[in-house]
Amino acid sequence: MCYRFVLLIVFHLHSLLCTKSVSELWIRFRQNPSFVKSFNFKSSDYFSSTDNENTLKKYSRGFPRGIWGTAAFPDIIRGLSDNDTGYSFWLKYDSIVFNESYRFKESFNNFRNQIYSDSCIDDNLNKWKCCEQPNHPSCFKLPTRTKVIESMLSDPQVDISSVFAYLWCTKVWANFHSFNAAQQKDFLEDIETGCPNPCFGNPCKSTQGVKNHICQVTGAFENEYKCHCKEEMIWDKNLRICLPINPCDRKRFQVCIPENTLQCIAYNTTDYECICKSEYMGIDCSLLRDACYERVDKSQPNGNVNCQIHLGNMCQPILGTDYYQCICLKSYQPLLYTTEPNCFGRINPCHTIHITDLLIDSNENQNIHPSTIIHWGLTCLNGGQCVVSEDFTHATCVCPTAPDGSLLYTGLNCEYSVGVWSSWTQPSPCYPEDCGLSRYRWRRRKCLNTTMVDNVIYHSSDSLANLNGIDTLKRTMPLPCPGASEEILPCPSLEPCFKSPSSGFMMNGIFSYETLYYFTYTTTFIF
Known part of the structure; x- marks a missing residue:
C-alpha cells in the first residue's frame, strides 16, 4: 500500500514538472510570438545554439521519407467534440504556407501568427483574455483548442519551426520547376537558409563516374x-x-539512324535493338532493305533461302521493299503452289521442255511464223535412253547395242552411227617358223559401212531452233569401228634361235609376245 502511494506521488510530481515546463514555453509564446524563430541551416551560430542543435543536426541532410503522419510529424487529430468530426490539425496550416506569401520569412510569420491566433480563442470562440493579460484569472484554465495546440507543439521534436520547415521546403521543391527564372533565384536563396541540404558533406566525392564531384540539391x-x-x-x-x-x-554516336527507325529498345546499358521502318534494315537501320538477306517479318525465310543460292541459283532484291526475284538454274524451277518466289522445284534433265511461241517478223507485213524454243533437256537420238542421277544433277544417253553387245551409235546424244567390222582373217603362220621362245602370229579385220550421213541434227541445252528454216548438215564421214583392226596371237615356244642373219647367229626373242601384243593393239586403229 505504501509502495503504491509513493509511486502516485512521484507520477504526480513528474506531471507537475512537465506541465510547468510546457506552460513556461507557451506563456512566453503567448506573450511574444516572435519568441519562436525559423530555422537557419546556413548560420553556424544558429546551428550550434542549444535550443536547435539536435533538431538541425537531425535534419541537416534532409527530412526522412515518410516522416509526415508519424509520431514526429502527426497530421490528424481527433475531433474536439462529436460535432467537430474530421478536424485536421495540420491541414489548416498546411494550406496557408503558400497562400499569402511565397518567401520563406513571410510564410513563416504567417504560419506562426495563425497558430498564435488559434491558440488565443476560448471555448466560446471569443478572444482568450490570457493572451493579452498574462495574469488574468482565465490563464489557469486553458481553452480546449489551446490545449490541443499546446500538446502538439510542446514536444521539442515537433515544434513550430520544425513543422514549418517541413511544410515549406517540401512544397517549394515540389513546385520549383513551375516557377519562372526570377522566382527560382529567390527561392534558391531561401532554400539555402531555411531548408536541409542533402549535399551536406558532398556525397559526390565518393561516387564513381562523377564529373568534378559537383553535387546538386x-x-x-x-x-x-x-x-x-x-x-x-x-x-x-x-x-x-x-x-x-x-x-x-x-546524343553522340547514335545507335539507330533516327529518320529510318521506328523505335529503339534498350535491354540493358550495352544491348539494344533498332526496330527499322519497312524500307530499311541493319543493326542501325542505315541500309535499304534487301529482301534477299532480311525480311520485314524476320520469322519468314529470306530470298537467299527461298532461291537456294547455295545450289548456284541467284536472288535479285528490289531494294527498299520486301520483294525479290529468283533466277533459277537449268535444273531448278519455282514451285507454283508456294506464295513466295523460290527455286525449290527440280527439273528432270531427261524431260525436254519445249515452249511453242509465235515469231513475228519486224517488216511491215508482220509475217507470223511458228517457232519452238527448246529450254532444257537431253535428247537421245537413234533409240538411245536418257538416264538421270538420283539428285537430277547429271544425265547421260545410253546408246543401243547390237545382239553381240557392241555399240550401234555413239556420241553425247547417240547421234553418230558406229561402223561394223568384217570377220577376222585366218591367223598367219608362226614366226619364227623353226625356233624361238617368243613366237607369234597375227590376224586382221576390216571396218565396213562408210556411208553418207544426211540431216545430222543434235541439240544442246539453251539452243534456239526455227524448225521451219533449219539447215540440215550433209556430209560424208567415215564411221568409226571400236577396237583394233589387227590382233597379235601367241605361238608355242621352240628351241632358242642362236644364228643371226648378219653374223651367222639368230638372237632369241628380241620382242616378247606381251610387248608385241600391247604395241600392236594400242597403235593400230583403222577408220
Whole structure:
C-alpha cells in the first residue's frame, strides 16, 4: 500500500514538472510570438545554439521519407467534440504556407501568427483574455483548442519551426520547376537558409563516374541530390550512382539512324535493338532493305533461302521493299503452289521442255511464223535412253547395242552411227617358223559401212531452233569401228634361235609376245 502511494506521488510530481515546463514555453509564446524563430541551416551560430542543435543536426541532410503522419510529424487529430468530426490539425496550416506569401520569412510569420491566433480563442470562440493579460484569472484554465495546440507543439521534436520547415521546403521543391527564372533565384536563396541540404558533406566525392564531384540539391528529403556524371553516363536517383546512359538516349554516336527507325529498345546499358521502318534494315537501320538477306517479318525465310543460292541459283532484291526475284538454274524451277518466289522445284534433265511461241517478223507485213524454243533437256537420238542421277544433277544417253553387245551409235546424244567390222582373217603362220621362245602370229579385220550421213541434227541445252528454216548438215564421214583392226596371237615356244642373219647367229626373242601384243593393239586403229 505504501509502495503504491509513493509511486502516485512521484507520477504526480513528474506531471507537475512537465506541465510547468510546457506552460513556461507557451506563456512566453503567448506573450511574444516572435519568441519562436525559423530555422537557419546556413548560420553556424544558429546551428550550434542549444535550443536547435539536435533538431538541425537531425535534419541537416534532409527530412526522412515518410516522416509526415508519424509520431514526429502527426497530421490528424481527433475531433474536439462529436460535432467537430474530421478536424485536421495540420491541414489548416498546411494550406496557408503558400497562400499569402511565397518567401520563406513571410510564410513563416504567417504560419506562426495563425497558430498564435488559434491558440488565443476560448471555448466560446471569443478572444482568450490570457493572451493579452498574462495574469488574468482565465490563464489557469486553458481553452480546449489551446490545449490541443499546446500538446502538439510542446514536444521539442515537433515544434513550430520544425513543422514549418517541413511544410515549406517540401512544397517549394515540389513546385520549383513551375516557377519562372526570377522566382527560382529567390527561392534558391531561401532554400539555402531555411531548408536541409542533402549535399551536406558532398556525397559526390565518393561516387564513381562523377564529373568534378559537383553535387546538386533536388529536394528536401534525405538523399535528394544529384551528382554531375561524366559523358555518356546518367545519374540514378534511386541507386545514387552514375550509370552508363541508355544506349537509345545517346546524343553522340547514335545507335539507330533516327529518320529510318521506328523505335529503339534498350535491354540493358550495352544491348539494344533498332526496330527499322519497312524500307530499311541493319543493326542501325542505315541500309535499304534487301529482301534477299532480311525480311520485314524476320520469322519468314529470306530470298537467299527461298532461291537456294547455295545450289548456284541467284536472288535479285528490289531494294527498299520486301520483294525479290529468283533466277533459277537449268535444273531448278519455282514451285507454283508456294506464295513466295523460290527455286525449290527440280527439273528432270531427261524431260525436254519445249515452249511453242509465235515469231513475228519486224517488216511491215508482220509475217507470223511458228517457232519452238527448246529450254532444257537431253535428247537421245537413234533409240538411245536418257538416264538421270538420283539428285537430277547429271544425265547421260545410253546408246543401243547390237545382239553381240557392241555399240550401234555413239556420241553425247547417240547421234553418230558406229561402223561394223568384217570377220577376222585366218591367223598367219608362226614366226619364227623353226625356233624361238617368243613366237607369234597375227590376224586382221576390216571396218565396213562408210556411208553418207544426211540431216545430222543434235541439240544442246539453251539452243534456239526455227524448225521451219533449219539447215540440215550433209556430209560424208567415215564411221568409226571400236577396237583394233589387227590382233597379235601367241605361238608355242621352240628351241632358242642362236644364228643371226648378219653374223651367222639368230638372237632369241628380241620382242616378247606381251610387248608385241600391247604395241600392236594400242597403235593400230583403222577408220
